Amino acid sequence: MGSQQIDIVMLPFMAHGHLIPFLSLATQIHHRAGFNIAIANTPLNIQYLRSTFHQHQNPPWIHLFELPFNSAGHGLPPNSENTENLPLDQIGKLVISSVSLKTPFHNLLLDIIKKQGKPPLCIISDVFFGWVVEVANIMNTVNITFATSGAYGTLALFSFWLNLPHRKTDSEEFNLPGFPERCKFHVSQLHEFMRKADGNDSWSRFLKSQFSSSLQSFGWLTNTAEELEPLGLDSLRKYTQFPVWPIGPLLQKQLLNKSPLSSSSSTTQHAGKSPGISAEKCVEWLDMHDLASVLYISFGSQNTVSRSQMMELAIGLEKSWTPFIWVIRPPLGFDLKAEFRSEWLPEGFEARMKESNQGLLVKNWAPQLEILSHKSTGAFLSHCGWNSTMESLSQGVKIIGWPMAAEQAFNSKMLVDEMGVSVELTRGVQSSISSEKVKEVIGIVMEKEGKGGDMKRKVEEIAHQIREAVKDEGNEKGSSIKAKDDFISAIKTRKQEVFS
């Protein structure tokens, strides 16, 4: 830490999809306000963050602090310090065990305050860490909650856990407090463990206590833009009753370099992910195909589908004659890092796709940003993780939704109902999908006219809104840039009020 004072301390949740937006936020706040920022996390995640910097050397304004964490002590496999490769029940354990970071985090703050003689301006913590509000109060500073997802999805998740039980009748549909009456949610949008939650089980009790504490924060930052989510943001503001600054989307640098977007500057290598193909090879393959003709398929960094779903997806793809790039992993029940077996796909599928040039199968990990920003990519069959969603929308790429977990089903609902840029194919890993349905949905979405054409117009409009929101040229400042500045002045004003 040296002699530098620390203005903001950040505590992201232990998942790549959270660590990277936090790092990006830190970079942007530093560039706008010159603040020095500390990021605290478990040792492996700090190493991961460090590995994203050039020659593993973090810039002097960023301070990385390791908080001791014993995963085995929480019934997790040794060295399980983030969600990667953890099954859902283990991810649950990781979420719950993160409360054990409270004492080391408290001690870290004491140390910082001792060295610099005053508390940081604020703490920015993840939505799962409601306990930080208490630490912030004790330290005479404030907690800001940063939701790395969108407003709609995060509010749906909060409202779900804070207002259990929801289904007072046998109906499969239900409303969530905070959303207008017209927003009907469906039981199939809930993950199995959410379906079982009755308000008194351990999950319900834990999340309810964390989420209600998060609602005592000074304010919220969200990884979305004002124009993108009018309903989500309006509902979130009414529900939380405190300032919500939509400062996103925090997109990755590589993508921004290729697109007219210009304001991000974070580095975002996915350390530990071995690419199944080089970006050059992907671009070469895409170059051979027509404008907006290719379907890109990926389920994010930690999901896969069941064996029967994989089979039907493959058959449907082949029948559709649509060119595709598919990031493929071993199906559910197999080690995700295991060698891919051809028996998981229809006989001869891989060879036929190669020969006809219809499909490019990428094992494990693809350069998603390069693929989405290529002119041949027309649609994205996605699990609707928030980063993937924003990357697709920012490039004007239509979506076929197949949500899996977390708030993805709510994101998918918003993409269909509020934005009109997606058709949902199915949900989860237990649904039965037919190759006919796969072919039909691909046909609708890839179409240049009709519904597919409408979706394209809408998604282009959203891509434009994103470019405008992050615009930062002279006096022309987009809504997300203004929101960042508003947030910075709010915490500076609080400092003057408290310390003058």
Ligand code: UDP
């Ligand atoms: N990603 C990638 N290549 C892949 C799969 C994922 O680069 O083969 C990146 C993708 O660009 C996105 C992130 O991993 O930035 C996935 O984040 P998201 O929020 O969409 O889903 P999660 O992995 O958290 O479920």
